[in-house]
Amino acid sequence: MPQGPFRPDPSVLHGMALFNGLDAAGYADAIAQARTRRIVRGEVIFTQGAPCDACHALIDGRVKIQQGGADGGQAVLRFVGPGEMFGTLAMFMAGGYPADAVAATDGVEILWDTPVLRALMLRHPVVALNALEMLGGRLQEMQVRVRELSTARVERRIANTLVRLARQAGRRTEEGVEIDFPITRQELGEMTGTTLHTVSRVMSGWEAQGIVEGGRQHVLVRKPHALVALAEDLPPPRPAAPAATGG
Amino acid sequence: MQPRPDPGLPTRDSLVSDILDARPALGAVFLARGMACPGCAMSGFMTVGEAAESYGLPAGELVDALRAAAAGDVPAGPFPPTRPHASAEVTP
DSSP states (O other): OOOSSOOOOGGGGTTOGGGTTOOHHHHHHHHHTOEEEEEOTTOEEEOTTSOOOEEEEEEESOEEEEEEOTTSOEEEEEEEOTTOEESOGGGGOTTSOSSEEEESSSEEEEEEEHHHHHHHHHHOHHHHHHHHHHHHHHHHHHHHHHHHHHHHHHHHHHHHHHHHHHHHHEEEOSSSEEEOSOOOHHHHHHHHTSOHHHHHHHHHHHHHTTSEEEOSSOEEESOHHHHHHHHHTOOOOOTTOOOOOOO | OOSSOOTTSOOTTSBHHHHHHHOGGGHHHHHHTTOOOTTOGGGGTOBHHHHHHHHTOOHHHHHHHHHHHHTTOOOOSOOOOOOOOOOSOOOO
16 A cells, blocks of 8 residues: 555656556556655755665655765755656665755655565566666766766876976967977877877867867977866866957 | 066066066966966966967956056955856957
């Protein structure tokens, strides 16, 4: 028997990715196994690291998913709205919930205890397949993010190295700052702990943006400020800056 | 005949590092505008005019503020975060 303040209509499950493709009997089964619960603003629904004893979805309200770092800071990962699931995939993770869920407003959630949901998946394999699909989507997001992070790190290292070389051996010319000794991309790769291929790819990107200009053994920094901004992770350029004539 | 403008009197053609070496307190003028020039490795290669252009700021106003600060009117903190730099080629 469902517990909680009210017994929701199976239609609240429509649109939830986990239950895509269920037939009417499946929806009825899923709702019969669920509990609903009122949540009040500020309530902690689950905490990072706690064992995943239930999977949650929001019927009404807003929930904030946030992760605490080693430095004590909180990073808000996402906001959950009505019809969205949260803390669902943690049932497949060894370390419990990966983040805190805190109610940002009063609301109502619907939840399935983990053993109940497992049994539901065995009765309706499409639910398990949906969970796998969600997991796959999350994995893909993660891979993109890792690639972005590692690319950004390499770019910053190369930019930092060029800035350092410019400080040490830069010469101001009409066109920009010339690094006044021969340096190959292979050497830049060795100085930054990356490969010739990566240095070439990154530098070609910068050349296309007019930031640097390089020959075989020669580097000219055409936009010193832009290179510093890359090295120091300063805010990126505004899109479509109005023509700045320098007063 | 002078190879470089007098660093004591900031002009559009002064190197940023010359100005800051001569009067470190003028760093506040850059910081107040969200410019990351003080301590920057490239400050020895860029003029005040070029630095202003990089951020899309009017160079004349920056020079005026630097001169005012050199005369004692140094801006006080707290300073804003570094502003984004100007993206497109600077049109002459």
